[in-house]
Amino acid sequence: MSFDRSIKIAPSILSADFANFGQEIQAIEAQGADWVHVDVMDGHFVPNLTFGPAAVKAFRPHVKTVMDVHLMIAPVDPYIDAYADAGADVLTAHVEAGPHIHRTLQAIRAAGMKAGVALNPGTPAEAVAHLLDLTDLICVMTVNPGFGGQKFIDMTAKIRSLREMIGDRPVHIEIDGGVDPTTAPLVVEAGADVLVAGSAVFRGGSVEAPEVYGENIRKIRAAANA
Ligand SMILES: O=C(CO)[C@@H](O)[C@H](O)COP(=O)(O)O
Numbered sequence: 001m002s003f004d005r006s007i008k009i010a011p012s013i014l015s016a017d018f019a020n021f022g023q024e025i026q027a028i029e030a031q032g033a034d035w036v037h038v039d040v041m042d043g044h045f046v047p048n049l050t051f052g053p054a055a056v057k058a059f060r061p062h063v064k065t066v067m068d069v070h071l072m073i074a075p076v077d078p079y080i081d082a083y084a085d086a087g088a089d090v091l092t093a094h095v096e097a098g099p100h101i102h103r104t105l106q107a108i109r110a111a112g113m114k115a116g117v118a119l120n121p122g123t124p125a126e127a128v129a130h131l132l133d134l135t136d137l138i139c140v141m142t143v144n145p146g147f148g149g150q151k152f153i154d155m156t157a158k159i160r161s162l163r164e165m166i167g168d169r170p171v172h173i174e175i176d177g178g179v180d181p182t183t184a185p186l187v188v189e190a191g192a193d194v195l196v197a198g199s200a201v202f203r204g205g206s207v208e209a210p211e212v213y214g215e216n217i218r219k220i221r222a223a224a225n226a
């Protein structure tokens with residue numbers, strides 16, 4: 001996985017058909033997804049429950065691009081090896097999920113994955129200032145995590161601060177929550193390069209009508225690059 005700052009669209013399979021993940025992943029990749037975003041929730045750090053390492057491992061053979069695993073769990077450290085074994089390419093932990101994020105990011109890299117750190121909307125950019133050389137991706141949440149389909153919260157000032165702090169380091173800025181053709185250009189202009197989108201990609205489509213996923217991805221990408 002080489003670093004580049006081109007726009008990457010990462011559909012969140014939280015909005016896919018839960019009875020049909022394999023085909024859904026194949027459909028979004030065939031329709032132009034750059035990465036596949038997998039939301040892991042524990043019913044404790046966030047008020048929702050999704051999948052664990054066994055499910056993520058079952059997704060792996062279907063993902064031909066990049067499997068981007070967003071952990072909304074606390075604690076994180078006891079599960080890092082399980083997600084490495086499951087085949088995550090990028091593993092992102094929340095800075096709010098525990099007292100030792102520095103150690104967590106080191107452990108993620110030591111397990112052979114790219115290390116991401118996510119910030120809730122209420123957490124300032126400065127919370128990751130000491131982590132810039134330990135991270136490959138900063139995920140700026142533009143909703144309070146836990147559910148798809150929520151309204152975008154404007155975090156453009158935070159994104160700008162982070163891009164300035166990052167300087168010329170090879171660190172992605174990923175935006176997660178409420179990304180659609182209207183909000184995508186705002187976050188890209190501020191410095192984002194990875195756009196997670198759940199409802200805006202899956203809306204109106206299905207594995208029987210995958211071309212709708214393609215149209216939705218193209219609309220987000222076109223707006224982002226405009
Ligand atoms: O991490 C999360 C939610 O906590 C996301 O990845 C959502 O799945 C994005 O969904 P949309 O806001 O794009 O519908």
Ligand SMILES: [Fe+2]
Pocket residue numbers: 012037038039070176196
């Ligand atoms: Fe996410």
